[in-house]
Amino acid sequence: MVEFRSATENDVEAIAALHAKSWQQNYRNTFSDHFLDNEVVGERLSVWRQRLDDPPNNQFVHIAEIDGSFAGFVCGYIDNHPGFGTLIDNLHVDSEFIGQRIGEQLMVNTAAFLASRDDDASMYLWALVSNTKAIKFYERIGGMPVETVNDFDIGDREIVKTRYRWSNLKFILSLKNDRKAANEH
Secondary structure: OEEEEEOOHHHHHHHHHHHHHHHHHHOOOOOOHHHHHHHHHHHHHHHHHHHHHOOOOOEEEEEEEEOOEEEEEEEEEEEEEOOOEEEEEEEEEOHHHOOOOHHHHHHHHHHHHHHHHOOOOOEEEEEEOOOHHHHHHHHHOOOEEEEEEEEOOOOOOOEEEEEEEEOOOHHHHHHHHHHHHHHHO
16 A cells, blocks of 8 residues: 655655666666766765755655555645746656556645645646656646756756646546546446
């Protein structure tokens, strides 16, 4: 059974390790091999230490665990952008748990968390265009592509990324009800 909780400072190493592993598995041709093989673990550890040691007021980090095993996490920033709403900055699921809808559950729980604060909440994220699996997932759960840009904000090379937006959270929240109905039959 999947359990969800808020992250603590004690989760820094697990989050950083999963984040690095996810980049190594999904961005092999996007970032350099040198960065992925030699730098990403330390770089992500530094980022996550800062995020969990001194979080901004609008940051949230939620973790999914299965039978006590760290399965995935989502990190976001509430009302990060006046036009797009809450930024989902990271969503990663350990490859051992792919296919168990952990990512979907994290996104549904995030949408419910945001909707409980604001009925008109919206959210967005950036997906690297090279990550076609993620793009298919975001589109399946109702994300709409808004714009594509080139940037140097992560990794060690220029990236191309697309902003996906959920202008309201009704569709993504309906996935919770769909899962609940499927489990009852």
